[in-house]
């Protein structure tokens with residue numbers, strides 16, 4: 434068992450634009466985060482991951498960086514960021530920055546030079562190609578809809594952009610680009626930050642043949658995801674930068690299954706501390722954006738279990754999450770956002786904090802926030818959602834009410850509405866009208882409420898975090914699935930050096946029976962102590978029993 438600080442940590446993700454506005458312009462900022470450090474401390478988290486705060490024209494809310502060594506004006510100054518870092522460090526909270534190095538903004542000086550002429554010294558910082566007659570160089574599609582190539586009149590060539598046309602992909606084949614990136618990573622590490630979350634980092638190596646894509650899903654991904662030199666690039670970057678620090682690195686990796694994952698995180702490969710998996714959040718999206726697909730708990734259990742076993746057998750690690758700034762709220766997907774909102778929020782949290790990996794909490798999740806209910810398509814801000822709305826309108830299969838319904842279910846804006854601190858005007862987020870509409874539930878679901886009430890979702894998260902600190906088995910225990918066939922209950926063990934956990938999670942709104950008599954590991958267990966439950970009546974351990982709707986129990990033995 435290889436001990437690391439980041440295996441024992443709980444990470445809290447902050448979307449700065451929506452966390453807290455300190456100066457009344459309706460936009461969250463760094464001084465707003467500083468105002469809320471006590472709150473983070475009270476929750477008990479060990480690290481904060483900030484979404485991008487660098488200079489950016491905000492075509493994709495900071496994921497289009499125009500200067501990697503400057504702070505976005507709306508968010509504050511470099512001094513503010515340094516102050517935030519120091520104040521976090523005083524409380525023993527680490528600071529993880531987002532690093533977007535697959536692409537930059539088209540307003541980055543490198544790109545402004547690059548597009549000037551074919552002989553500009555920065556030309557090869559990006560991927561430029563001739564078209565095929567009047568068409569783009571190949572059929573690759575952008576994540577945000579439409580072709581991944583943009584024609585540039587100036588030099589009559591196309592440049593590659595896997596995201597928006599204002600996010601041109603950097604050309605990692607060019608050693609000068611790689612050197613620039615090492616330089617900026619080291620610059621930040623020298624400043625004293627504790628690690629990085631690396632945006633779409635498995636897309637950096639493109640197959641240089643630039644062939645047309647044929648695989649189902651986003652066209653071309655077999656040539657740009659997990660490409661030929663991806664591990665070579667990452668290993669060299671690690672060795673020249675964060676590998677020389679006690680840093681935490683989290684690779685964001687779409688299109689990665691458990692076998693591919695291992696290549697990024699097996700400890701002997703020295704690439705990342707962990708990656709961000711996607712498969713467990715694709716269960717309700719198997720038939721594309723426009724249709725919510727049915728899924729079964731047995732599918733989720735199998736998927737989680739396959740990943741857990743694979744990584745633990747090979748000393749690999751993973752981030753555990755349901756929510757982030759790209760994902761709708763989990764109670765509205767895998768839980769119940771009506772009658773059992775609190776119970777299901779706590780049950781899902783129990784799962785995240787008791788599997789093997791590092792739990793990530795996304796702002797608002799700790800108070801059980803649910804999805805939005807926007808009443809007009811024009812309320813949506815997110816570039817991805819707007820792309821999907823456009824193509825749904827074009828395809829004509831859904832009417833506008835149906836498009837609105839699915840956008841409310843899927844949109845990344847679900848995660849991005851301003852943090853509801855209280856029930857006052859603008860929810861205590863700002864004194865001015867916020868940049869994005871509030872979640873209409875804010876008068877009932879807000880931080881003030883949760884801090885007041887003894888059985889709140891917040892208080893439950895607090896307990897989960899405290900338990901992780903008390904018992905090393907939460908971080909280091911071996912995972913073992915039990916009751917694999919149960920259709921309502923996800924149950925597993927974590928087997929540690931000093932003690933073991935038994936976790937029972939009811940994913941349904943029905944009373945559900947369990948029978949553990951056939952589980953060998955539990956046969957000799959007569960006494961197990963209940964250390965956590967989301968119902969008020971504690972239940973003694975018994976080998977057979979039933980769980981209430983969305984009940985979660987954690988026993989230690």
Ligand code: ISL
Pocket residue numbers: 493496497533576596632633685687758759760817845
């Ligand atoms: O958000 C998604 C699903 O709703 C993904 O398709 C997402 O675009 C993909 O996971 C990459 O995400 C990351 O890079 C993007 C940025 O827009 C996302 O916010 C970021 O997390 C481009 O930098």
Ligand code: CA
Pocket residue numbers: 454455456457458459460461462507
């Ligand atoms: Ca502000």
